[in-house]
Amino acid sequence: MAAQPGEGAVGRLAIALSLGHFLAFVDRFTLAALMPVLGPRLALDDAATGLLLGPCFALPYATAALFPRKPIHGLAGGIALWSASGAAMGFVNSFEGLAAVRLGLGVGQAAFIPAAMALVAARPGRPRAAGLAMFTMASAFGRNVALVSAGGGLAALAWFGVGAVPYGWRWLCVVTILPNIVLLMVLIRWRAKVSGAMAAQGSAAAPTPTPAGGVRTMLLYLLAAMPVLVIQSLAAWLPTLMARQHGLEPARAAMVGGIAMLIGSPLGQGLGGVMMARWPQARERGGPALVTLLALAIVPALVAVGAGTTVAVAGITLAAAMLGMSAFAGLFMVQQEIAPARRAQASGAFLTVITLVGIGIGPLAAGVASGHNAGGIAGGLMIVMIAAAATALLLLIVSRKLGRPSMAPAAP
Secondary structure (H helix, E strand, O other), rough: OOOOHHHHHHHHHHHHHHHHHHHHHHHHHHHHHHHOOOOOOOOHHHHHHHHHHOOOOHHHHHHHHOOOOOOOHHHHHHHHHHHHHHHHHHHOOHHHHHHHHHHHHHHHHHHHHHHHHHHHOOOOOOHHHHHHHHHHHHHHHHHHHHHHHHHHHHHHHHHHHHHOOOOHHHHHHHHHOOHHHHHHHHHHOOOOHHHHHHHHHHHOOOOOOOOHHHHHHHHHHHHHHHHHHHHHHHHHHHHHHHHHHHOOOOHHHHHHHHHHHHHHHHHHHHHHHHHHHHOOHHHHHHHHHHHHHHHHOOOHHHHHHHHHHHHHHHHHHHHHHHHHHHHHHHHHHHHHOOOOHHHHHHHHHHHHHHHHHHHHHHHHHHHHHHHHOOHHHHHHHHHHHHHHHHHHHHHHHHHHHOOOOOOOOOOO
């Protein structure tokens, strides 16, 4: 039987796993930053691009997440598989090759993320809350840092002359996975701590993502996924939008869009936390707050569509902040709904729904809609935002009609 590690060791493990979550989202969104370069080279239309950014990742992720596995196997094997897939992205020359890369990325991250979240949630009380907050914030930073770092990498390649070499951007895919290798070596070295942390939790496998709480809970999962769907769509298409609509070079388009999201999303999540902490009435109105903020985010997004670059970036930043607040309200709403003793398992189900709906539907829907309106990808994103807000309102109304089930006794 593995020895149980001390609190300090478990805390360091939680930090390392949160770093892994950050790196997972960096690798997940690197393709979005490279699409202004890759799309024309591979003659991809917006529907094909949306398919790569969305379902080609989300469907393998959701399928693989259904299979429980020992945490150390999920952590090590997951990092190895998604890192190999990320490096391979630099050497493919077709849509089919990119689809295979995204499949490997989805399966690898599905092995890592649920196992990592189960270990982070192993500690009771405030350490659990702090660990989960750090773990979820890491994904927001990773998504936006991917755009900034890939844009900076493209600019650096051009500065040093590598950008003049055909496919010089491919080196970025290899460099991006180097931190993953370091993390993999650290986790293998800490395998005793991983086994001990799971033994303390009383389980040898990651939680199976089966939705808890019946139809109403699933409706709330879907409701909470609506702002995430918009955020994922915006992040996935923002570099392409800035390049097309504002004539920016691919490197600058990725950096400018990434900085706007990097400022707006964490700011919104922070403000959402303040809102829930300071106003007790907001804690019981997470659903209405989500819908209201999601609808209000349409206004600065509309302003951004028809404005110059500076005003557009300001509008995107404000919209990202409102969406961040809306997403936090959804997360808080779900946590309020689920009995504390079941939150670790329910969080696994919640993340699977978020990935399947947010990433699987959002980018693809925006890409398909771009070909059926005069506004192109900007119009496609607006259609997705309006549809998500309307769907969120409908889900809120239906979930309230079903009523709230009685809560199970609280756990430590």
